[in-house]
Amino acid sequence: MKETTVRSMLLAVVHASCKIASSRMDSNATNENSTASPNCTSAVHPYLTVIEQIRYASILSITIGIPGNILAFAVWIRPRMRNSSGVYMAVLAVTQTLVLACRLAYDSNFWWNSELLQNQIMCPLFPVVFYALQYLDTLLYIAFTVERYISVCHPLKRTILCTVERSIRVSICLTFVALVTASMQAYFWTYDEENGCDIRKEVVSGDTYYFWNIWSISTDFLFFFLVPFAVLALNILVIRAVKQSRKRFSGVDSQRINNNEKLVNNTRPLLYVSFYFIILTLPVSIVYVTVTLFKTGSYECVIQENDTIWNRYFIYHLVRQCVETVSLLHYALNFYIYMVLGETFRNEFNMMMCGTFSSRKYSTHSK
Secondary structure, eight states: OOGGGOSOSSSOHHHHHHHHHHHHHHHHHHHTTTTOOTTOOOSSOHHHHHHHHHTTHHHHHHHHHHHHHHHHHHHHTSGGGOSHHHHHHHHHHHHHHHHHHHHHHHHHHHHSOOOSSOSTTHHHHHHHHHHHHHHHHHHHHHHHHHHHHHHHHOGGGHHHHSOHHHHHHHHHHHHHHHHHHHTHHHHHEEEETTTEEEEOGGGSOSSTTOHHHHHHHHHHHIIIIIHHHHHHHHHHHHHHHHHHHHHHTTTSOHHHHHHHHHHHHHHHHHHHHHHHHHHHHHHHHHHHHTGGGOOOOOSSSOOOTTOHHHHHHHHHHHHHHHHHHHHGGGGTSHHHHHHHHOHHHHHHHHHHHHHHHHHHHHHHHHO
16 A cells, blocks of 8 residues: 555544565665665654554453443333334444444554455455445434434424434335445545555545545535534534423322423433534544644655654554544443433343343253
């Protein structure tokens, strides 16, 4: 892969970027050793080593995230949890599990040379799947936030608009939108024996604003910047409506108060999950759209530590790697947020686990 692919095809952009930079540096050092400037003292910038070490933190998110998401899915599909919000949360759990699995496959390919993507099928297919899953993740957040907004702010329309059947249809439509948007990646990425899995030359020809760059920044801005802001705006409206409803029902009968409190209790953990998504997504959006501001230095000699251009480049990617590593947690911790803040979810999980252990105990005794 070439240095023009500094912006990653996927969530972990800096992984590929650092490997590209490192290989290009080593190649130039070998080919131009006889003409290199005497003050080119370091073949590998110290920041590059730090960036490469940070990647191991993503293993933590994958390790705790995949089991947690599987358990969350098992709870959300139980009969008592199978409401309109539960459909979105079940699909979200599956989506986030697949995102973490794809991230593991991506890291295995670029850091541990598994050659998983180095063929004519997986090279264009993998970016489509990985991008589509990330797009679907953000769209599901806006979907269940809208559903909560309708339930709280327009309760009379809840029985019509917030149904299980409608949630299933919306989830299918969002999946289609995510796949169609991500399908462009199948054109961007191509495989050949010489360069391996690489960006198609036609889409990166020109200066800073070549087609691939414009498409990537535009879609990132839409899905990872505008969508989180829309989620934030709707959450603010939901919080205001919850406060007003508590005042409105303060003097009415206990049955209506109990119904209102049940709605509030079901809404609270979803609000926390939404805010958690916003906090961890917006910083990634910022570093994504600022990628063109940081250029690589000259390849005429080996990188030196006091080179201003290369220092800015690697500082940017160091910050970016830290932001992306932390943001990966938003795919991993939803189950634990549900368990801490969602009483209904926690009770259902306990019932599920008790039922599982009881069934095993009965099966053991029957034998």
